[in-house]
Amino acid sequence: MRVTLCQAALGGAIVLNLLLLFCVWRGPGGSPPSCRVPRGVPGITVLLRDFEDFENDLAGTARSFASLPAPVLVAAEVAPYPPVPLPAGVRLLLLRPVADRPPVHLELHVHTRHVALVPDGTRAVPGLLERMRDALEEGPGDTRLAVAPVGTVPLRCLELRVEPRAWTARYSPGEAGLCGAVEGTAVLLLRTRDLFALPFPLARPVPTAIFIQAALRGWGLRVMPAAFPAPRRPPVSPHGRWKAEKLGESRRQQLMRDLGIKREVLADGGERWYGCSKETARCFGTVHARTPQYLLAGRWTPPCCLRALRETARHVAGALEAAGVRYWLEGGSLLGAARLGDIIPWDYDVDLGIYREDVGKCRWLAAAAAGEPVEDTEGFLWEKAAEGDFYRVHYSRSNRLHVDLWPFYPRRGVMTKDTWLGHPQDVEFPESFLQPRVPMAFAGFTAMAPNNARAFLELKFGPGAIENPEYPNPDIKRLGQD
Incomplete structure (x- = not known):
């Protein structure tokens, strides 16, 4: 059947009308992306997001930017x-869902090609936002952010490298033109489509959230020499300063949880930690099939967990040595020591072998052997494992990161034990490996180890174990599949 031109035109009109009816039926709060007005309208929307309810300059900031030919939104x-x-003309958009009204989708209220995220206490400069936009559009293809300082203090340029697998963001001093982030109060300008393509476009603190998400995407950043003025404001009251600091810290912690960052390494060498501690639960749940959940997500052991494991291992080794208990690095912990001098980056516990006959020499081990968990003077919890005849020392009662202590005993020159969990490397070995034991660097201290680590490891893991790293259970997840 031949379709005439008139029939084709009529069919197209019908489809277009159906699409328009669908968009109207869905309404502006629920319209799908294909029904939105394209963000092709020239101009810049000013978005005010970073401010406090108390002691703010929101009215003055909004008034200043409302004098420009630009829409101003407060979120x-x-x-x-x-x-x-x-x-x-300045619109307030409330982001928190409320049961008796439709949710607000901020992206539906921004129709310009560019958006400027303006901090509280900033004053507009005619033409500066446009110069930022032009610098953004004229920059290299990876330039997605233009940044301008606020006030008289210049911005400090920083390089930023985000390591998702290590849950870490690293800052270092940057050079002009090579910034991945800036330190200081700043206006951020980017394309509207880029802002709302981010998973957390409005998370606070806004600059930190944008910089980290930009670094993950390889976005470039252009710093402008011109600055926006900041008005003189009355000094913040001590109570207001305290509230702002508490709220800022709470927001930063929530942001890092959302972004999967548990450690920030600062440009001055300092660190901020956002993961587990002695007072909290560990960052991952029960491990199944020797494959922790984070490995399946393409990540390695959270740095806070590695820090806790190092601290626990050092404490346990010290307690055993002080009590005269003969111990040695076992399994994957010895493998990490031989390969890195540290815990394997994806390991979730530390394994030590001990002579079973020495258990009674250590008061904490003896108490655990009697069947009662006992907390030592530094808050580490010693207990007998429920899975069999071995012991665990936990980082704390709350945080169950642990060191496993495996009691071996000699039988006709071979070290054996009573509990075998079916791990491929869980095998007997000649006692000669322990006669003598030798010191070995591990996790920031010196531990005792078998006298021929390579032969010991190849007996347990197979030839080339040191040179050929692999995840604990390659049948579930293999190294290199991330």
Whole structure:
């Protein structure tokens, strides 16, 4: 059947009308991306996001930017209290869902090609946002952010490298033109489509959230020499400063949880930690089939967990040595020592072998052997394992990161034990490997180890075990499949 031109035109009109009816039926709050107005409108939307309910300059900042030919939006979880008198034309959009009204999708209210994230206490400069936009558009293809300082203090340029597998963000001093982040109060300008393509476009603190997400995508950053002025403001009250610091720390911790960052290495060498501690549970649950959940997610052991394992291993080794208990690095822990001098980056516990006849020499081991978990003077918890005849020393009662202590005994020159968990490397070995034991660097201290680590490991793991790393259970997940 031949379709005439008129029939084709009529069919196209019908399809277009159906599409328009669908968009109207869905409504602006629920319209799918294909029904939205394309973000092709020239201009820059000013978005005010980083401010506090108390002691803010929101009205002044909004008034200043409302004087420009640019739409101004204020985004907040809830309406500021006390109320802020916003100028005419400035819209307040509440982000926190409320049961009796449709959710607000901020991206539906931004129709310009570019958006500027402006911090509280900033004053507009005619033409500066446009110069930022032009610098962004004229930059190299990977340039996705333009940044301008606020006030008289210049921005500090930083390089930023995010290591998702290690749960870490690393800052280092940057050079002009090679910034991955900046330190200081700044206006951020980017393409609207880029902002709302981010998983956390409005997370606070805004600059940190944007910089980390940009670094993960390889986005370039352009720093402008011109600055936005900051007005003189009354000094913040001590109580207001305290509230701002507490809220800022809480937001930063939530942001790092959302972004999967548990450790920040700062440009001055300092560190911020956001993972587990002695007072919290560990970062991962029960391990099944020797494959922790984080490996399946393409990540390695969280750095806070590695730190806790190192601390626990050092403590346990010290306690055993002080009590005269003969111990040695076992299994994957010896493998890590031989390969790296440290815990394997994806390991989730530490294994030590001990002579069974020495258990009674250590008061904490003896108490655990009697069947009662006991907390030592430094808060480490010693107990007999439920799975068999061996012992565990936990980082704390709350945090169950642990060192396993495997009691071996000699039988006709061969070291054996009573509990075997079916791991391929869990085998007997000649006692001659322990006569004598030798010191070996491990996890920041010197531990005792078998006298021929290579032969010992190849007996347990097979030839080339040191040179050929592999995940604990290659049948579930192999190294290199990330």
